[in-house]
Amino acid sequence: MRYRQPLSSEKPKNEMMGEEQMDLVVGVDFGMTCTGVSYTNLSIGSNTIRWIQKWPGRAHANENKVPTVLVYEYPGHATTHRTAPSSWGFLSDTAAEQNKAHKDWFKTYLDPVRLAEQQAADQQAADPTAPLSMDEVEMLYEDYLRLLYTHIEFNLKPELSRTSWHNAKIEFIFSVPTTWKPSTVERFRTITKRAGFGTAWSHKVSIGLTEAEAAAVHTSVEASGIFEEGQVLLVCDAGGGTTDLSVLRVTNTGGESLSLEQLDVVFGANIGSAAIDYDFERLVRKRLEHADMTTTERHEIAWEMMKSGHFQNTKCAHGGPDDTPIFSIRIPQINQGNVNDVRGVQNGHMEFTRWELQNLFDKQSQNLIRLIDNQLKSMQHKFPYEQVAHLVLSGGLGHSPCIQERLRSHYILGASHSNAIGMQVRVAPDPQLAVCKGLVADRISRIKSGVSILNWRCCRASYGTLCREVYDPGNRHHIGRETIKDDMNGKRFVTKSVEWFVKKGQPVSADATITRDFKRTFAPGDAQRVFPTSIVVSHIDSTLLCPYWDADTQLLCDIESDLTSVHDSRFKEKNKRFWKPGKHYFEINYQIKVLIGPADIRFELWFDGKKLNKDQPITVEWQAAAAPEPTRPTGGDEGILALHHQSRYNAAVDV
Numbered sequence: 096m097r098y099r100q101p102l103s104s105e106k107p108k109n110e111m112m113g114e115e116q117m118d119l120v121v122g123v124d125f126g127m128t129c130t131g132v133s134y135t136n137l138s139i140g141s142n143t144i145r146w147i148q149k150w151p152g153r154a155h156a157n158e159n160k161v162p163t164v165l166v167y168e169y170p171g172h173a174t175t176h177r178t179a180p181s182s183w184g185f186l187s188d189t190a191a192e193q194n195k196a197h198k199d200w201f202k203t204y205l206d207p208v209r210l211a212e213q214q215a216a217d218q219q220a221a222d223p224t225a226p227l228s229m230d231e232v233e234m235l236y237e238d239y240l241r242l243l244y245t246h247i248e249f250n251l252k253p254e255l256s257r258t259s260w261h262n263a264k265i266e267f268i269f270s271v272p273t274t275w276k277p278s279t280v281e282r283f284r285t286i287t288k289r290a291g292f293g294t295a296w297s298h299k300v301s302i303g304l305t306e307a308e309a310a311a312v313h314t315s316v317e318a319s320g321i322f323e324e325g326q327v328l329l330v331c332d333a334g335g336g337t338t339d340l341s342v343l344r345v346t347n348t349g350g351e352s353l354s355l356e357q358l359d360v361v362f363g364a365n366i367g368s369a370a371i372d373y374d375f376e377r378l379v380r381k382r383l384e385h386a387d388m389t390t391t392e393r394h395e396i397a398w399e400m401m402k403s404g405h406f407q408n409t410k411c412a413h414g415g416p417d418d419t420p421i422f423s424i425r426i427p428q429i430n431q432g433n434v435n436d437v438r439g440v441q442n443g444h445m446e447f448t449r450w451e452l453q454n455l456f457d458k459q460s461q462n463l464i465r466l467i468d469n470q471l472k473s474m475q476h477k478f479p480y481e482q483v484a485h486l487v488l489s490g491g492l493g494h495s496p497c498i499q500e501r502l503r504s505h506y507i508l509g510a511s512h513s514n515a516i517g518m519q520v521r522v523a524p525d526p527q528l529a530v531c532k533g534l535v536a537d538r539i540s541r542i543k544s545g546v547s548i549l550n551w552r553c554c555r556a557s558y559g560t561l562c563r564e565v566y567d568p569g570n571r572h573h574i575g576r577e578t579i580k581d582d583m584n585g586k587r588f589v590t591k592s593v594e595w596f597v598k599k600g601q602p603v604s605a606d607a608t609i610t611r612d613f614k615r616t617f618a619p620g621d622a623q624r625v626f627p628t629s630i631v632v633s634h635i636d637s638t639l640l641c642p643y644w645d646a647d648t649q650l651l652c653d654i655e656s657d658l659t660s661v662h663d664s665r666f667k668e669k670n671k672r673f674w675k676p677g678k679h680y681f682e683i684n685y686q687i688k689v690l691i692g693p694a695d696i697r698f699e700l701w702f703d704g705k706k707l708n709k710d711q712p713i714t715v716e717w718q719a720a721a722a723p724e725p726t727r728p729t730g731g732d733e734g735i736l737a738l739h740h741q742s743r744y745n746a747a748v749d750v
Contacts (some may be wrong), residue, residue, distance in 0.1 A: 117542060118255060122303070122534030124270050127202040127336025127369050128491065130158035132247060133531040135539055138256040138263065141544070144529055144535050146436040147250050149723040152185030159528055161185060163335075165198040165239055183242045193399075195718045197711035200224070200369055203272075204232045209365065222394055233286055240290035261295045268303040268534045271694045272337040273363025274473045277632075277651060280695045284712065301538075302695045304549065305361055307332040307339035308524055309533030310489035312548045315345070315353050315537045317524040324348045326484040327358065328516075329470065332530060333463060333492035338366040340468050342483070343549070359477060360600055361660065361693075366462045368492040371410060374455045374572040376401040382445060399427045400445070411567035413452055414497025421446055427473035441714070447452075459492065467502075468725045471512045477600075479514075486520045494522065547605040554603050554691060558651065559595035559635055560611060561644065572642050581616070591644040597691060598637035609689040609703075613656070616669075616680050624658040628687065630696075656700050658683060658707070665703060 118138040124131040133146040148157040161184040168181050182192050203227055204210040217223035226232045230531045252260040269287060271280050280302055287293065293300035304312065311330040315322065322328070322345045332339045340362040347354040379397035386393065402408060406424050423444040439446040467486070474481065486506060492498055503520045505511060523529040540548045566578050566587040576589045596609055601610075615626050632651040633640060641648070666681040686701040 098175055106471055116264065117266050118258055119251065119265045120535050120538050120542070121251070121265065121267045122309075122531040122538075123243070123267060123310075124306070124528075124531035124534070126160070126163055126334055126491075127200060128163060128372075129335065129527075130163050130239075130243065131160040131528055131531040132243070133234075133528065133535050134251060134258075135535050136251075137542075138258060139541075140253070142539060144539075145313060146531065147247065149250065150185055151246065153184075153326055154187065158185070159525075161243075161584070162187065163199060163202065163239065165235060165313055166192045166194045167198065169196055180238050180242065183239060188402075189550075190671045194392065197398075198235055200336065200373075200441060201232060201235045201710045202272075203225065203365055205229075205236065205283060209274075221407065231514050233282070236283070236286045237290050240287055240292065244291040255673070265295075265298045266538065267292045267298065268538055270303055270306050270309050270530050270534055273305045273307065273339040273361045273694070274337055274365065279539055302692060303534040305339050305341070305363075305693045306334065306337070306490070306530045307341035307361060307363075308357070308549055308693055309531075309537070310339055310526075310529040311355055311487065311533070312537045313357055313525075313533030314487050314489070314521075314523045315548060316533075319348070319353050322348065322353065322485070327481055328355075328487055329474075329475075329483050330489070330523075331463070331467060331469070331493060332490045333488065333498070334367050334490035335369045335492070336361060336365060336367040338463060338466060338490075338492070339363045340466060342470065343472055348552075350547065352544075354546075355549045357549065357602070358481075359470070359473055360553045360555050362466060362473075364462070364466050366459060366466065366492075367490075368410070368459070370459055370496070371455045372401050374458065375406065375410075375452075378447075378451065378455070379445065382439065396426060396428070396546065397569055400424045400582050403427075410452070411491075411495065413449070413456065413510050414495060414500050416420050418449055420449055422449070422452075423447070432585045453497070456495070456497045456501075463492075463498065464502070464505055467506075467670075468512070471515055475512070475514045481514060483512075483515045484597050486515075486518055487523055488520065489526040490547065491527055495527040500516075541606070545606070549605055551602045551604055552693060554597050554599055554601050556598050556632045557595055557640055558691070559593040559600045559631050559633075560690075560698065561631055561650075562594050563590050564578075564592045565589075589643075591626040593631055593641070593643055593648060594595035595640055598640065599634065600637055602693050608699075609691070611687050613683075613685055613687060613688065615683045615685075617683070618678070618680055619663075624661070624683075626656045626658070626683075628656065629653050630654060630698075651696075654687070654698055656685060656687065658685060658700075658702060660707070661702060 116137070118136075120135045120137065122133045124133075124615060131146065133144055135142060135144050144161065148159060150158050150161045151573070164184060164187045165180045166182045166187045168178060181195060184700045186192065187197060188268060189447055204213065207229060210225060210229060213225035214227075217225050226235065248260055252269065255263050267287070269283070271283060275283070284300060284302060287300050292298070303309065307330045310332040312327060314328075314330065324347075326343060326345045328343050328345065329340045330343065341357060342359045343355040343357050345353055346356055376397045378399050380393055383393045383396065388396075403424060409424075410424050412418070423441070423446045425444050426440065486502065488494070488499060488502070493519065499520060499522065506515055506520065525532065537548050540546065563579070564573070566589050567573055573589050574611060577591070578587050578589055580587050594611070596611055613626070613628070617624065630651045630653070631644070631648050632649050633649065639647070661683075667684070668679075669682055670679045682703075688699045688701055690697045690699075
């Protein structure tokens, strides 16, 4: 039942990336509504995970997170005026910033599909919310992350021992939502570097665990005593804009620290507390429809009431023991006479019943239950004899007493799933910090022991290389396929074949790489040694995968392997003698090592047992959307499948 050994084509990760000693490890949970930063200062010999609590605008108070908000001097969109923000975070609440342009809730728009959906919806809306373009989204990200980086440096630089900030070995680890595709993750990674993260020679940026995985790691470290060997956990990180789920098995409870093994592909959806805020804002606007004010004033008042501390506190406490039947929110900047005819307004305050607030929660709780139900059904199908022992909640929405009670009544009292009988609903320690602290905990484990806490995870999709195979008339998959003849060796090849090197749902070690062998040829005197390879992806069930390009295959990225620096003497020379039949040519055998992360995929080029070009091993051009029908020429731009390699990735795994 355990995934203990790497598959035959996997190598320990330290052969690829290496585990270097760090001075500082920083985890960043960039959230829809708030952002958290945790860290461990290894330069002073400490393994303690701490977090930033001092933020601009809150000099005399400790705040675990900072609002993900920007303020600009101008109205309208960020790309219209390329000026720097006037403030960010808590400073956006000051009186001086109230009549400026506030930009928030932009996290999910880095996904081009989500941005396009909202832009389409805005065409029918009186109050459009989406940025006008991806350039504007990237600018908002970059502006916010640059201010965040400056504050992180200001806070943590004095804590370093025997080194300066720019000379210290610092790793910044970011979490990303499960819903993001690798192309979106790479766009995010690029933006973090433009914002200042990883720009010093000894600093680096890493994409760490997905949000649910990080929350699971944090819970396993901070509350290990509640878990027993072999138990199955369903971790739900419900934040401001997105919700991630991950199913894991607890192992090694008798060791120094327990380990986690992922059992199913992670689930994710755009479910979060920001939707409750938005629905409350709409409720206020509807109440103000008959008030004596302009549409702009109505929207501004509704937004300020939603952002008010009173409403946010009421929302966070809803479902707790101190609920009252009615609560009221002050109407800001309004003449009392303008709202005399508005329902529920008294003395400049708008009253709401608890049932109205409950209706806002019900929509999100129903979406959340539907997502969890789907995950449990998937587990039932794949592991029919397994019982999920714990549902662990983290994130802002997961911290809500209302959500917790709703889930308990559905899964404990209702017992709606045969594989969740007796499942306990638990809340992660420090639920709002679970993600950023889990990122650091997993990295510290790898640094100290060489092994991740989350040892194995299920691959979210099937990945392969677009290649060509030697034509075999006896292979039914080659019948009717297009073929080409290689002028160098005279062999005939079938084009657009796919070599699937890892399949959806397959367990992949967090501490191992997958090595793929490639064989290329070139003519004597040809100085161009840059060989392209196309990486493809499929999201269908792995049992339905096709060994060649079909409608379910998408282009993920194009990578270029540059061996220009390698001398001809290190290649195999073919048909050198004049009596040898065929053309004189060189043959290159090299490897591409693949590290499949929780949300990204990385590549390195190796030749003759050595890694080439440490800084930029491989050029990767990511595809942002589903690939169109392939039109590029066959043959020269496709990889040749090395026939001597263990070609089909079909090593048995006992699950």
